[in-house]
Amino acid sequence: MYELRHLATLVAVADEGSFGRAATRLGYTQSSVSQQIAVLEKAAGGPLFDRPGGPKPVRITPLGAVLLEHGRDLLARADSMADAVDRFRAGDGRIDIGTFQSVSNVLLPTVIRELRDAHPGCDIRLFEEETDEPDLTELDLMFFDGHVGGDIEHLKLLDDPHVLVTRPGDFPPGPARLDQLDRLPLVAHPAICDQAKVEQILQNKGIRPHFVFRTIGNEALLAMVRAGLGAAVMPLLAVHQDETLAIHELEPALPPREIFLLWQAGRTHSPLAAHAIEIAQRVAAGLPKIS
Amino acid sequence: MYELRHLATLVAVADEGSFGRAATRLGYTQSSVSQQIAVLEKAAGGPLFDRPGGPKPVRITPLGAVLLEHGRDLLARADSMADAVDRFRAGDGRIDIGTFQSVSNVLLPTVIRELRDAHPGCDIRLFEEETDEPDLTELDLMFFDGHVGGDIEHLKLLDDPHVLVTRPGDFPPGPARLDQLDRLPLVAHPAICDQAKVEQILQNKGIRPHFVFRTIGNEALLAMVRAGLGAAVMPLLAVHQDETLAIHELEPALPPREIFLLWQAGRTHSPLAAHAIEIAQRVAAGLPKIS
């Protein structure tokens, strides 16, 4: 089998026209170059250079030219492979991140921006699926608001408290008592993932809000609140806060929505993924609480 | 430096999902595969596979995927290189042959046909230059009608006798005496190469033909003979013999045109070139004499 080292020697000899000069260029001795060429010639089945003898430069044979042409190509590609590895280790490369529309309206953009700033050459791909059973096999990382079975490792990023969102005049300022939700007209997310858990808890407490509208879109929910259709119980991070809306903590507090970062157990992270995890953790820790 | 052997192992492990099965496939032992991957991992600077332990298959890491992708490409190209070498040794490849219009009207087509039949995949390139100083540096072989200085090896293919060509009625059948050429209207090649030597000899003997037309084209010369412009003294091989022309040997014979096959001294021939030399020699030996 041909080896790259031998081909590098072949190229050096062809370039220099001399075994000795090729040896100098490569940091070998002349005899070593002779042997390497001999190995190649045995593998190729014929002489690769004509040795005129004396001070005349050696000349490639037709057979040698065949090997030389392919050899140069191979070496160039081996170099580009080494480059690709170096770039990857430096943080370049691709990362596939899974997310959910209902999550990370606040978190993800910040993480992505920091990641891009740190690794300008990287290729970040986002995959958004609304499902209870995420498929991590094709992803490096995934944001998710709950636990997941299987061979998954998870890192808890933050607790996102549920709040009541109303029009400023429709509800007395300050915290809201949970039982005040009973029979209240509410808009909310569809009853999947985290929302399902919230409604289960309310039901267990005998609290029956009146769900008048459901949508997956956070902005649509808030628009409905502004339009007076009803109030909203939703995770704080899903609320784009401004003066047209009033935020009320709940008492007693509902269990917060827990936001996790997931990845397949036992998997070695790319530098990019490792950095993304670190950034996500830091950004999550620095998020403002209820304002 | 990465070596092809290591990359082949990497690919086998990735394909098989197991160090042991990769070893079986490659004819190694499992421990050897472990070591090869370890070498690669040291070169790449990180793990290339996640080893879950137990019967679970090993899985490529992102870093490993980078190496794997390039490695497959490199190995495929190394294979194609080995193929190219094999094909070359079997007689495929390219051959560059130099020729002259005034030579090889008979010889070259036969040689080319035999060569193509024996090596259907080969690439034969012909270079025709009318010059007294042929340049062999870019050619594998060259047909030529004379000696050449420099580092040239030569193989004499055949003696091509000079003959007198006339219209059947214009000259008594049978051999012609050389002195009969004196003052005879002749058509001939331009006075270069072989033709120059012929005219030198005639002049030394005091024989002064009357050259009424010169052209490089053999067919044009013969057409002029048919048209009655004059007779022609030319090498036999240049004559397309038919009943419209009469061929006369010369007495005493002029030194024949010698046709050589030339190549640069000390150069290793490709199988194709070696075969071409052998064919040319055989075809030349089998050529018909004066008919």
Added chain:
DNA sequence: CCGCATCATCGTGAAAAGCGATTGTTTACG
């Protein structure tokens, strides 16, 4: 005919590749 430049070859020591056996770990199955 003798230096000069060059490549081939040989002997030696070092590095590596490969192997077999063993150990440790994880999974699957009773």
Added chain:
DNA sequence: CGTAAACAATCGCTTTTCACGATGATGCGG
């Protein structure tokens, strides 16, 4: 819960390869 099976890592060892320095062979130029 314990055991067997599958698997990779590791260790000691042998064989092969690699690289070197020295020496010999060859063709060229004065």
